[in-house]
Amino acid sequence: MTILKNRLFWPAAILLALLIVNVFTSNQFITLQDGHLFGTLIDILRGSAPLVLVALGMTLVISTGGIDLSVGSVMAISGAVACLLIKDLGNQNAVGSVLLIMAVAIAVSALLGLWNGSLVAIVGIQPIIATLILMVAGRGLAQLITDGQIINVQSSPYATIATGFFLTLPVAFLIAVAAVALITVLTRRTALGLLLESVGGSPSASRLAGIRAKRLTIMVYVVSGAFSGLAGLIYSANIKSADSIYAGNLIELDAILAVVIGGTALIGGRFSILGTVLGAILIQTLQVTVVGIGVPSKATLLFKAVVVVVLCLSQSAIFREKVFGRFKPRPAVRAEVPA
Amino acid sequence: MGEPATNPVLEMTGIRKVFPGVVALDGVDFRLYPGEVHALMGENGAGKSTLIKVLTGVYEIDGGDIRLNGEEVRIAGPIAAQKAGISTVYQEVNLCTNLTVAENIFIGREPRTFGKISWGTMRKRAAELLKRLDLDIDVSEPLSRYSLAIQQMVAIARAVDIQAHVLILDEPTSSLDASEVEQLFRVMRRLKADGVAILFVSHFLDQIYEISDRLTVLRNGQLIGEYKTAELPQVQLVERMIGKELATLESLEDKAQRSRKRTAAAEPILQAKGVGRTGAIAPFDLTIHQGEVVGLAGLLGSGRTELARLLFGADRADQGELSIDGKPVTLRDPQVAMKRGIAFSSENRRTEGIIGDLSVRENIILALQAARGWTRPIPRRKQDEIVDKYIKALSIRPADPERPVRNLSGGNQQKVLLARWLITEPRLLIIDEPTRGIDVGAKAEIQKLVAELSDGGMAVLFVSAELEEVLRLSHKIAVLRDRRLVEELDNSAGVDAERIMQTIASGATS
Numbered sequence: 001m002t003i004l005k006n007r008l009f010w011p012a013a014i015l016l017a018l019l020i021v022n023v024f025t026s027n028q029f030i031t032l033q034d035g036h037l038f039g040t041l042i043d044i045l046r047g048s049a050p051l052v053l054v055a056l057g058m059t060l061v062i063s064t065g066g067i068d069l070s071v072g073s074v075m076a077i078s079g080a081v082a083c084l085l086i087k088d089l090g091n092q093n094a095v096g097s098v099l100l101i102m103a104v105a106i107a108v109s110a111l112l113g114l115w116n117g118s119l120v121a122i123v124g125i126q127p128i129i130a131t132l133i134l135m136v137a138g139r140g141l142a143q144l145i146t147d148g149q150i151i152n153v154q155s156s157p158y159a160t161i162a163t164g165f166f167l168t169l170p171v172a173f174l175i176a177v178a179a180v181a182l183i184t185v186l187t188r189r190t191a192l193g194l195l196l197e198s199v200g201g202s203p204s205a206s207r208l209a210g211i212r213a214k215r216l217t218i219m220v221y222v223v224s225g226a227f228s229g230l231a232g233l234i235y236s237a238n239i240k241s242a243d244s245i246y247a248g249n250l251i252e253l254d255a256i257l258a259v260v261i262g263g264t265a266l267i268g269g270r271f272s273i274l275g276t277v278l279g280a281i282l283i284q285t286l287q288v289t290v291v292g293i294g295v296p297s298k299a300t301l302l303f304k305a306v307v308v309v310v311l312c313l314s315q316s317a318i319f320r321e322k323v324f325g326r327f328k329p330r331p332a333v334r335a336e337v338p339a
Numbered sequence: 340m341g342e343p344a345t346n347p348v349l350e351m352t353g354i355r356k357v358f359p360g361v362v363a364l365d366g367v368d369f370r371l372y373p374g375e376v377h378a379l380m381g382e383n384g385a386g387k388s389t390l391i392k393v394l395t396g397v398y399e400i401d402g403g404d405i406r407l408n409g410e411e412v413r414i415a416g417p418i419a420a421q422k423a424g425i426s427t428v429y430q431e432v433n434l435c436t437n438l439t440v441a442e443n444i445f446i447g448r449e450p451r452t453f454g455k456i457s458w459g460t461m462r463k464r465a466a467e468l469l470k471r472l473d474l475d476i477d478v479s480e481p482l483s484r485y486s487l488a489i490q491q492m493v494a495i496a497r498a499v500d501i502q503a504h505v506l507i508l509d510e511p512t513s514s515l516d517a518s519e520v521e522q523l524f525r526v527m528r529r530l531k532a533d534g535v536a537i538l539f540v541s542h543f544l545d546q547i548y549e550i551s552d553r554l555t556v557l558r559n560g561q562l563i564g565e566y567k568t569a570e571l572p573q574v575q576l577v578e579r580m581i582g583k584e585l586a587t588l589e590s591l592e593d594k595a596q597r598s599r600k601r602t603a604a605a606e607p608i609l610q611a612k613g614v615g616r617t618g619a620i621a622p623f624d625l626t627i628h629q630g631e632v633v634g635l636a637g638l639l640g641s642g643r644t645e646l647a648r649l650l651f652g653a654d655r656a657d658q659g660e661l662s663i664d665g666k667p668v669t670l671r672d673p674q675v676a677m678k679r680g681i682a683f684s685s686e687n688r689r690t691e692g693i694i695g696d697l698s699v700r701e702n703i704i705l706a707l708q709a710a711r712g713w714t715r716p717i718p719r720r721k722q723d724e725i726v727d728k729y730i731k732a733l734s735i736r737p738a739d740p741e742r743p744v745r746n747l748s749g750g751n752q753q754k755v756l757l758a759r760w761l762i763t764e765p766r767l768l769i770i771d772e773p774t775r776g777i778d779v780g781a782k783a784e785i786q787k788l789v790a791e792l793s794d795g796g797m798a799v800l801f802v803s804a805e806l807e808e809v810l811r812l813s814h815k816i817a818v819l820r821d822r823r824l825v826e827e828l829d830n831s832a833g834v835d836a837e838r839i840m841q842t843i844a845s846g847a848t849s
Contacts, residue, residue: 210709
């Protein structure tokens with residue numbers, strides 16, 4: 001019974017169900033081939049990396065009671081900056097230069113996060129408006145950087161971050177794992193998590209407890225920017241080009257959804273990193289499953305919406321009470337219902 | 340109008356309203372006659388706002404009946420209240436400041452010809468209406484152009500125009516200056532002459548005595564009595580609001596007499612010279628010594644909280660000089676005060692104290708952690724050690740550090756907040772209403788704690804609406820009235836509740 005009450009039970013159950021569907025519908029769920037793991041499960045883990053990264057940053061932002069709509073545009077800018085610089089390299093396969101360029105792209109993304117954070121914390125603009133500015137303007141900026149073209153690159157070190165394998169596992173997946181570990185340590189081994197939850201839980205009480213919320217707020221937007229930048233690199237490395245129009249298109253909605261599925265309330269306060277990761281992988285699995293079971297492409301979005309609605313309803317205590325409570329004698333056997 | 344006030348326009352009898360765990364109104368009677376200004380008096384939690392919300396249809400009553408013009412009515416909601424002729428103007432003006440004055444007055448019931456709003460008629464009627472209130476302003480200007488007082492009068496004009504027989508003014512004067520108050524009173528007198536019954540709530544005693552004809556006193560959800568204002572001296576009013584008979588108060592105080600000795604040589608920790616904040620508290624002087632308990636006494640809204648907040652930097656003083664340990668400081672924000680060893684526990688436990696989602700442990704370490712910064716977390720073992728110690732010392736129940744603090748009772752939440760500040764080892768602890776709304780046992784424990792802390796050398800600024808408490812604990816009492824520190828008393832033999840009530844009531848130092 002206690003496990004059923006856990007907020008992550010239903011997302012985990014639905015994820016498991018979707019994975020089981022995939023075991024039957026996909027040709028290969030997981031096998032070892034060419035010295036690395038291969039199959040639908042690996043595709044899911046690899047493909048979910050950008051969303052996991054974006055959703056991690058989003059979790060921190062949402063925990064302070066904010067929101068970051070600009071993540072998709074930052075992804076586009078980051079990819080555009082990287083591809084533009086790599087294209088001009090004499091040797092696109094020079095590992096050192098490519099690493100440096102990626103660092104530059106992430107730094108630019110962090111700066112964009114600083115811009116968001118300053119608008120929210122110093123100027124005092126509502127987060128949804130402040131980040132909407134960069135959401136719209138950022139895509140224009142990315143198109144300016146690429147001059148409206150799609151920039152193609154032929155750099156194998158760059159491609160590695162999206163399509164490479166290390167120790168039989170996809171590099172993109174390992175990057176996501178490292179990011180999750182980093183954020184977990186950053187928030188739970190220091191007092192950062194506590195202070196963020198405090199600010200999100202009650203800004204006025206936090207102020208009177210001596211917490212200076214401004215710096216914390218700016219910091220979470222910087223982290224969100226940097227992680228979106230990294231996600232943008234993986235996206236662009238995957239298609240070996242900078243696509244300033246479709247890179248990260250609508251990913252902010254998936255990221256917010258992942259955070260909410262993971263049990264972090266949009267009003268701020270308590271957050272769950274594990275929950276967010278679960279949410280992001282669930283969304284990616286859903287996308288893969290839709291293709292796998294042959295839902296016609298026209299109906300894909302609708303199908304996705306239905307699953308999301310079911311998921312959200314399953315997490316709603318009121319809904320569960322209404323639906324399941326009706327068919328049962330009132331006080332007695334509610335414990336059996338969800339099983 | 341000239342009708343004799345024989346029949347009340349509004350008569351409420353035996354009103355009962357229960358919230359989970361609290362009886363907010365317990366058999367309260369209230370009568371309102373046409374052409375009178377009737378003040379509703381009581382301290383915080385007395386039931387004033389509940390009564391008003393019953394009257395405006397926000398709450399449904401659990402017992403009793405309401406009669407309007409002799410007919411029994413059921414007020415189902417704010418719109419029903421308006422239809423029945425009861426209009427309310429709240430402290431915060433509920434108008435759209437971006438619309439014009441005329442639009443605000445007629446919003447939702449614009450004069451129309453063939454479905455089209457006739458702007459000319461609207462402006463004309465608005466201007467006429469305001470003229471009746473002695474207000475000559477351009478009604479086609481946006482409301483935001485005008486002062487708060489004018490905005491309030493526009494709200495009143497709107498209320499009156501909706502055929503209000505009963506006008507409720509809930510703290511309309513709290514943010515107005517003296518001349519604006521005068522203007523408002525003129526309007527009230529005009530309406531009174533027109534036969535409107537006005538229910539007036541204000542924390543300013545002088546205003547009550549200036550404008551009201553009769554008053555009803557509530558305390559702890561019960562009716563204390565209905566009086567003619569002119570026949571009830573201020574001291575007696577205060578006594579009835581606060582509740583203890585003078586004799587009882589004194590005997591209580593005698594029983595709880597504790598040693599009030601303090602070393603004469605104690606160093607002053609904090610000195611305020613002419614510190615004040617416009618609109619919140621007039622400039623005051625106050626010195627707090629080591630090991631001294633300074634009590635702030637005064638009615639609700641007298642400026643107790645405002646004064647305390649300035650000393651912590653919760654609000655910024657806009658005048659005067661403050662020095663801590665003889666060195667001048669500017670308390671820009673709470674962190675600056677915390678660095679100087681000042682702690683502050685707000686009266687708003689829910690919104691400015693606890694973080695409900697977080698656990699007892701997290702709430703307790705919060706201020707200490709904030710002072711250390713996020714990069715230097717308090718090791719978990721140390722946290723558990725500190726938290727366990729304070730859960731025991733303050734007997735916080737349930738003694739489960741990982742329980743969300745929102746699930747604790749008010750008294751235990753208060754103890755969590757005290758623990759939060761005590762672990763920062765402050766030299767001056769400012770506590771605003773630490774015993775409000777908590778049970779008797781917890782109250783006694785907190786009072787005992789304050790006494791012990793002071794004996795241990797900590798200075799305490801103790802703010803409370805309960806005179807008894809202030810008298811029992813304080814070495815020195817600062818009395819506030821109408822947002823002004825009017826007197827500072829040494830709590831020696833000659834000082835008793837009556838003496839303080841006199842000051843609260845009259846402001847004079849007799």
